[in-house]
Structure formats: C-alpha cells, structure tokens
Amino acid sequence: xxxxxxxxxxxxxxxxxxxxxxxxxxxxxxxxxxxxxxxxxxxxxxxxxxxxxxxxxxxxxxxxxxxxxxxxxxxxxxxxxxxxxxxxxxxxxxxxxxxxxxxxxxxxxxxxxxxxxxxxxxxxxxxxxxxxxxxxxxxxxxxxxxxxxxxxxxxxxxxxxxxxxxxxxxxxxxxxxxxxxxxxxxxxxxxxxxxxxxxxxxxxxxxxxxxxxxxxxxxxxxxxxx
Numbered sequence: 001x002x003x004x005x006x007x008x009x010x011x012x013x014x015x016x017x018x019x020x021x022x023x024x025x026x027x028x029x030x031x032x033x034x035x036x037x038x039x040x041x042x043x044x045x046x047x048x049x050x051x052x053x054x055x056x057x058x059x060x061x062x063x064x065x066x067x068x069x070x071x072x073x074x075x076x077x078x079x080x081x082x083x084x085x086x087x088x089x090x091x092x093x094x095x096x097x098x099x100x101x102x103x104x105x106x107x108x109x110x111x112x113x114x115x116x117x118x119x120x121x122x123x124x125x126x127x128x129x130x131x132x133x134x135x136x137x138x139x140x141x142x143x144x145x146x147x148x149x150x151x152x153x154x155x156x157x158x159x160x161x162x163x164x165x166x167x168x169x170x171x172x173x174x175x176x177x178x179x180x181x182x183x184x185x186x187x188x189x190x191x192x193x194x195x196x197x198x199x200x201x202x203x204x205x206x207x208x209x210x211x212x213x214x215x216x217x218x219x220x221x222x223x224x225x226x
Contacts, residue, residue, distance in 0.1 A: 003033075003103040003109060004031070004138065005099060005108075005111070005135050005136075005137045007131065007132040008110060009117045009128055010116055011116060011149065012152060017112055017173065019061075019174075019206050020140065020142045020200070022062050022207075022214070023206075023218045024140065025110055026218040027218060031108055032106070032108065034062075034065070034110065035064065035102050036055055036059075036109075037055075037069070037102065037110065037111045037112070038053065038054050038068045039111065039131070040072070040121050041071045042071075042077070054068075061211055062214070062215065065106075069090065070089050072085055073085060077115060078122070079122060080120075082122075083123065091122045092121055092124075093134070096134045096135055099111060111131070117129050117141075117159055132160070132163075132165060141170050142170075142171045145172050145175055145183040146180070150193045150194075157196055169198070169224065170197065172200070175202060187201070197223070198223070199223055200223065
C-alpha cells in the first residue's frame with residue numbers, strides 16, 4: 001500500500017516553506033517513517049556536495065531521511081537556472097515516478113516545492129502544481145503573516161482548486177514576536193478569505209532552534225491533529 005504524499009508550497013519565495021516542511025515532518029513521524037524530498041534545489045553549486053540545501057536544514061531539525069533530486073547553481077527558478085547552466089533537468093513526470101516509488105517504501109513522503117506554486121520545475125513548463133495534481137497529493141500552503149498575504153493566498157488557493165486540489169491547510173511561516181495591525185487582522189482574515197483553515201502558526205526564528213527544542217515545540221504550533 002502506497003504511503004501518504006504531502007506537497008508543501010508557498011505563496012512566494014522566502015515565506016518559510018523549509019521550516020514548515022520540517023514541522024510537518026515531525027508531525028508525520030507519529031504515523032511512521034518519513035522521507036522529505038526536494039525535487040529541485042537552486043542557488044547551490046551542483047558540484048559542491050558539502051553546501052547545505054533545504055533538505056539539509058530539514059534533516060538537522062528533524063533527523064528525517066531526505067532526498068534532493070536536482071541541484072542548480074543560480075538562485076533562480078529551476079527552468080531558468082537550468083538553461084543558464086546549459087544542463088538538462090528531469091521533467092515533472094520523472095519526479096512523479098520517483099516520489100511515488102518512495103511512497104511505496106515509507107509511510108509519508110513530504111515534497112517541498114521551489115518558490116511558489118507555478119514556478120517551473122522543468123524546461124517543458126511543468127510546475128509544482130502539475131506535480132501535486134499528478135500525485136493527487138495533500139497540499140499545505142505556507143503564507144506570510146503581513147500585508148498582501150490575503151491576495152497572494154487567495155491566488156494560490158484558487159490555482160490549486162482549478163486542478164481539483166483542495167488545500168489541507170494554511171501555515172503561517174513566520175509569526176513575528178510583535179505583530180502589527182495587518183498581521184493581527186490577517187490571522188483571522190486568512191481562513192475567511194481563502195476558505196482554508198490556518199492549521200499552524202510558526203514563530204519567527206523557529207529554524208534557529210536545536211533539534212530537541214524544535215521537535216518538542218512543533219505540537220504547540222498546530223491547531224489540527226497530525
């Protein structure tokens with residue numbers, strides 16, 4: 001029987017997807033074995049295997065098994081970075097096969113996207129949305145706390161629904177220590193505007209915790225059950 005497949009996307013780059021992925025991985029360990037997958041990592045030299053990527057951050061925080069399929073040097077969308085590097089990268093369909101194969105071996109696979117939902121993962125126009133739809137995955141959307149997040153969140157949720165995917169929940173990627181008026185209002189307005197519950201609020205700086213502190217704190221950040 002195939003394992004559960006979760007896709008983590010964001011409304012933009014830098015919204016806290018990696019830390020949210022780590023938090024979801026900690027929760028998923030309650031169900032059994034977990035592997036976190038990064039289909040495409042950009043901004044890191046492909047020949048420098050010692051340079052940490054997002055999966056290395058996840059492994060350091062959680063101890064989970066991780067896999068990274070493609071590494072590109074320029075901090076750009078994977079298709080652009082691949083063209084600049086003059087290399088061929090896998091098509092989304094190949095990623096689908098690899099993720100499904102991994103899901104046959106573990107209880108949960110968590111896939112972290114690159115940038116937002118419509119960022120191209122391959123040079124044929126394939127996106128994370130295509131990957132999530134082909135996998136019929138459970139999708140979590142990581143969002144900002146501040147001004148502008150309602151619009152970005154509704155656009156992302158709308159794109160998911162256009163492909164028949166109902167988001168499992170919203171995760172606020174970094175909740176400030178001293179929220180301003182917009183941030184405080186957005187905590188209530190996000191689920192109303194998007195029609196999707198906020199299932200977790202991750203505190204600013206959570207990624208700086210050590211593994212023991214991070215794993216112990218994760219349950220306090222979520223409002224739903226694993």
